[in-house]
Amino acid sequence: MVEEIASLKTLILSLIRLHDADREADKEIAKHFGWTVVEKTLKDPTTSDESIRSDWFNHEGENLKVPRYTSNLDSAISLLALASPSVYGGFSWAPGVGAAKFNDEKPVQAKTPAIAICVQALLMRLRALQIPPNAG
Template sequence: MAISDLILQLQHAKGPNYDLDVSIGIVMGYKRKVEMRGPDESKDRKVVWLYPKKGDEVSLPRFTENLEDAYFLTRSILPGCVGGVSWDEEGGTAKLDNGAYFTAATPALALCIAALSGAFAEDDDAPETLPNSLPPS
């Protein structure tokens, strides 16, 4: 999925969405591995996520649900940025550095949109996934 498509889907999301969390995780470099666990006669399929840099088995962050996970996304792809998040009864708003204000159904969604938009600001040649390390902004 192109980054611009992911941002558009985040903007139209009505709330937290695990499929969008998966897309963000893949963009960040998380690797998904399917394992068959259990005794031979009753193996269960288990999806395992591997952290991008160390390869450690981790739980996939809930970027679209949890504000701390959205903040982790922001600090990972835009180290050194500053910004803010606010919310009211209608949803959330986020702004990073000198970028635009982004609104969404929740503050976590707004922060995800702001982070991805800041990292890939209208670049038609933006990669489908993030490089292994981004220089500080």
């Protein structure tokens, strides 16, 4: 769990600094919400060239493409349901900046609203990992 917490903190900081949507960030976000990747080495029989194919599986075991969390508002919002069973709040944007505020947490700013929503979802995940299950 300590490694996951450290990884979440690193990802959150990198998203806040992100200037645009990023597919590698989308994949890292997915990993924190139960997605797994299976990599297969493929060999071209005619040229013997090798390539790697990555198959991604969501938390329900479905083989799908990783959503574009950092560029698509619907995909980013879908993270919130995974992060917390009851979420309320909203997001806003202005040229060059997006913001998101959910539940009673402080607002977060990032380059776009989708990225700000991703940060909020990851912060919820981080808090859930840091709070003992029987606390409250």
